[in-house]
Amino acid sequence: MAYLGLYSLQHRGQESAGIVSTDGENMFEHKDLGLVNDVFQNEEIFSRLIGDSAIGHNRYSTTGSTFRVNSQPFLINFHGGHIAAAHNGNLVNAQILREKMEKDGSIFRTTTDSEVILHLIARSRRKTIPEMISDALTKVKGAFSMVFLTPRLLVGVKDPNSFRPLVFGRKDDAYFLASETCAFDLLGVEFIRCVQPGELLILSRDNEPESFFPWGKCKNACGSACIFEFIYFSRPDSTVFGAPVDKIRRKMGMKLAQEMPADADIVISVPDSSNTAALGYSWESNIPFELGLIRNHYIGRTFIQPRQKIREFGAKLKYNPVRGILKNKRVVVVDDSIVRGTTSRQLVQLIREAGASQVHLRIASPPIVNPCYYGIDTPDSDQLIAANMSVQQIADFIGADSLGYLSLQGLLSIDDLPDIGYCTACFGSEYPLPIHHEKKKDKMNNK
């Protein structure tokens, strides 16, 4: 089940995959670089993952360090016993904590921020595992949706800002935690609810689920949920932060059509991440939706590839225009976001070469002007095209006849967005958690 869950969450990370299981006494692990299918290739691997409880992780690194040792879940043995951890998000004070611990003699095996949490757990003087986890996590700052596994417990935790999603479900007498509900659908797990901001949810072999709120309970929109989960990152068939992604994404497309109309013959998407927004644009504008670009599914998400060269090559390999649809047409291309602008430029060129008479690019999110320090791979501002060019300059660079973005106000006015409080820092708003100066220069800590 952990394997199938990872399989349906492959879009959240493609660098490495791993599972740690337990039979109630011992713990077993298997992890490596690669996609879930590559890492779990044969029955022999599964036969070594003994037990009836497990956690898994797909790694998505925000910068560098594609090393096997950074693959998660991390499994350690300390004075409190065995514990494994898997982390989604980025800490913003890990570097400071790490330097301090290294001066005190701690030896780190990985270059990830998540290892800091395990060191803090191992150093905690508290008595029980949940108390140790809580003690460690109240010392770190940043984005962390995490799962911990011990022989007796499965613990799910979400940081008080609630940057990343974490959902809770049940099937028969088993409980499940996952980043998105699409993992539950495959397994026939019933979605119970989202893990709350700042909640520590304990699932034990012996007792009913118990919740604690080490940072106090959040009341009314006190979170900073990553709005980018709705724009791009989560799958449209998932529910995250209490709302179906598909519905929100369609409304983004509709709002975009209201704010940035275009005189055109067809609307096309950049598959797959903007399919739903493009449908919304088409509905609202009454311009027919067509499949004008075909995606090769065997190339990873360009956004997720770690190196610029692969990213640029990937865009060309990944999409093929459908000439019969595009020829002599005025085309609205709906995409979810523009980061560096290189992919958009290649796409516009491809669409023109296929015979489109006009290409109007519409973006279902506001311009990205700031990097993310909370777990989404956006480059520093000097590489973000919208941080350095006006909308018209970007349109000229990309080669589009016109370019229009969804406004931040328009995005936040979508009535189906749950009223939980959102982070919109990459669109120019204030960072919900202060970023340490050194961190700004070097985003080394990553998932």
Ligand code: SF4
């Ligand atoms: S900065 Fe942007 S991508 Fe990062 S958490 Fe905030 S909204 Fe999400």
